[in-house]
Amino acid sequence: MTSPRPNPSAVIRGDALWSGIRDDLRARGLRWTPQRRTLVEVLSKTQGHVTGVQLVERCRAIDPETTPSTVYRTLDVLEDLGLIRHGHGADGREEFHVLPAAEHGHIYCHSCGGTWEIGHDQAASLLETLASEHRFTADLSHVTIAGRCAACLEAPPSA
Amino acid sequence: MTSPRPNPSAVIRGDALWSGIRDDLRARGLRWTPQRRTLVEVLSKTQGHVTGVQLVERCRAIDPETTPSTVYRTLDVLEDLGLIRHGHGADGREEFHVLPAAEHGHIYCHSCGGTWEIGHDQAASLLETLASEHRFTADLSHVTIAGRCAACLEAPPSA
DNA sequence: ATGTTTGCTGCAACCGCTTGCGTTAGGGCA
DNA sequence: TGCCCTAACGCAAGCGGTTGCAGCAAACAT
Missing domain, CATH: 1.10.10.10 (Winged helix-like DNA-binding domain superfamily/Winged helix DNA-binding domain)
Structure with a gap:
């Protein structure tokens, strides 16, 4: 060009x-x-x-x-x-x-918009459950789990 | 009317x-x-x-x-x-x-495109971990966890 | 019935991302 | 060095979903 x-x-x-x-x-x-x-x-x-x-x-x-x-x-x-x-x-x-970065997922708060990382160890039991009950190998890093953080549950910003 | x-x-x-x-x-x-x-x-x-x-x-x-x-x-x-x-x-x-439907999440296989539901009990330990370590209340139904199902791990469709 | 308020609608433009297509150029080989 | 094959590019259109805005019409009151 x-x-x-x-x-x-x-x-x-x-x-x-x-x-x-x-x-x-x-x-x-x-x-x-x-x-x-x-x-x-x-x-x-x-x-x-x-x-x-x-x-x-x-x-x-x-x-x-x-x-x-x-x-x-x-x-x-x-x-x-x-x-x-x-x-x-x-x-x-x-x-x-x-990459390289530890595989990790995310949690996201609906109210304040904050995000945090969750490590492999914290999700370990879920991954194991999926493996044993569904024979499913999950890719944690693909996921963002939504919900509410403690601060927002106690004092919603302005909902 | x-x-x-x-x-x-x-x-x-x-x-x-x-x-x-x-x-x-x-x-x-x-x-x-x-x-x-x-x-x-x-x-x-x-x-x-x-x-x-x-x-x-x-x-x-x-x-x-x-x-x-x-x-x-x-x-x-x-x-x-x-x-x-x-x-x-x-x-x-x-x-x-x-709704009303039991709150549930989903797992999705990258290879075959299949999806399955996961119940609250199966994710219970993750939810508890998030609650105790991050004081975070997760909304399971918002989530789809991607990965590979057993069948595809053993015999990938064609990839 | 008629008026007034204001929530809702439809339109059109836009956003993030994808796709089909004709053209450009990477890069292996002579 | 120059050729050729085809991967990759840029463009423009498209898809799923969102948004600002002007006009419309629910719903309540008179």
Whole structure:
């Protein structure tokens, strides 16, 4: 379209984790493109959770030409590679977790909108129950459990 | 009190549960309109889960003029009244549960797309853990937990 | 019946995300 | 180095769901 690539400052942070992605992709017959590089750069600077929109915004900060469809498609690919995972927030919107991170779920308060993480150990008994009674292997990180936190139960903000 | 709307066959099923809605609404200063009547009729014939789109479709079968925004807004109101609940499926889309129904969550298999219900007792220990460690009261019915069922773990469909 | 209040409706635009399609360009190979 | 195959891109349309707004009509009162 325009210049060779308006992406001069796309310096990949050399974290061992991310530097192999290019080869991972090629090994699968997939390609290493400037757009993917941008997204990987953004992800490498990200910890915890991000929504799709946030990722698109951050990519645009690096390369304003970024289009959403490309970002979302690349996120799918990276999830296949096992580099990220996605889940859904309490409102159903997508949320991406950058790995490596302890697998964890979320709890969300309807009233105040707060969210907290729950660890694998705290959900362990549920996971075990599902495994034994349904022979089901659950993916905790996909889940956001909604409810009410203690503070809101005692003193609802303004319901 | 036949309405002026083209809604001739809107015969409310006289289930005790639903017949009081009109008064519930009025008691709160809200209104009983033909559109709401249509939706309530649809819900009264529904058990288990429905998606938003399905509800819109079924309403249109009764009144082709039905518009989505009205349906979704009415669903919000009915949820306030405690007549239904909504949650999010594994893909983040809305799912409505018609009450009264035992509060239950869902598990969804990524591979085969199957879904199963999980009862309150099976999630009890998770709910207790959340209550004691985070002082959080969870709403089980809002949740769909994704993962893999036994069959797919043993013999992945094709992936 | 008629008026008044204000909750509700339908429209159209928008949001987050996905998809189909024609075009571009990565990258293995000669 | 240049060729070719096809993965990936950008665009535009679409889907499920939401929202602001102007007009409409329930419901209560006169």
